[in-house]
Amino acid sequence: QLQLVESGGGLVQPGGSLRLSCAASGFTLDYYAIGWFRQAPGKEREGVSCISSRGGTTNYSDSVKGRFTISRDNAKNTVYLQMNSLQPEDTAVYYCAARRYSLPICGIYVMDYWGKGTLVTVSS
Numbered sequence: 330q331l332q333l334v335e336s337g338g339g340l341v342q343p344g345g346s347l348r349l350s351c352a353a354s355g356f357t358l359d360y361y362a363i364g365w366f367r368q369a370p371g372k373e374r375e376g377v378s379c380i381s382s383r384g385g386t387t388n389y390s391d392s393v394k395g396r397f398t399i400s401r402d403n404a405k406n407t408v409y410l411q412m413n414s415l416q417p418e419d420t421a422v423y424y425c426a427a428r429r430y431s432l433p434i435c436g437i438y439v440m441d442y443w444g445k446g447t448l449v450t451v452s453s
Contacts, residue, residue: 338447351425364435367421379435
């Protein structure tokens with residue numbers, strides 16, 4: 330069974346940090362670009378970051394650039410999202426998704442597999 334499972338979400342104070350993980354089972358991530366997306370209450374899902382299949386190229390939305398870092402460990406079949414300087418507007422359910430494509434081009438409508446999400450709440 331092909332599956333992506335996110336973990337690492339939780340409650341954090343403004344200015345704090347969290348690291349999300351996206352673990353794959355049933356397939357290898359070696360040939361997949363991986364994207365992180367988020368959906369805040371009452372808002373549409375949006376792209377946050379994307380990483381190429383080999384990890385050499387990344388991109389970020391303007392809202393997280395300089396604060397979030399995406400990385401991957403293909404040996405562990407896992408992708409990470411390090412989130413620093415978190416703000417209340419970062420509160421959302423965070424999803425990872427995989428696209429069988431080498432380049433970091435991640436769009437909501439082109440991803441092949443999705444996880445079920447992990448909730449990140451930034452609040453004092």
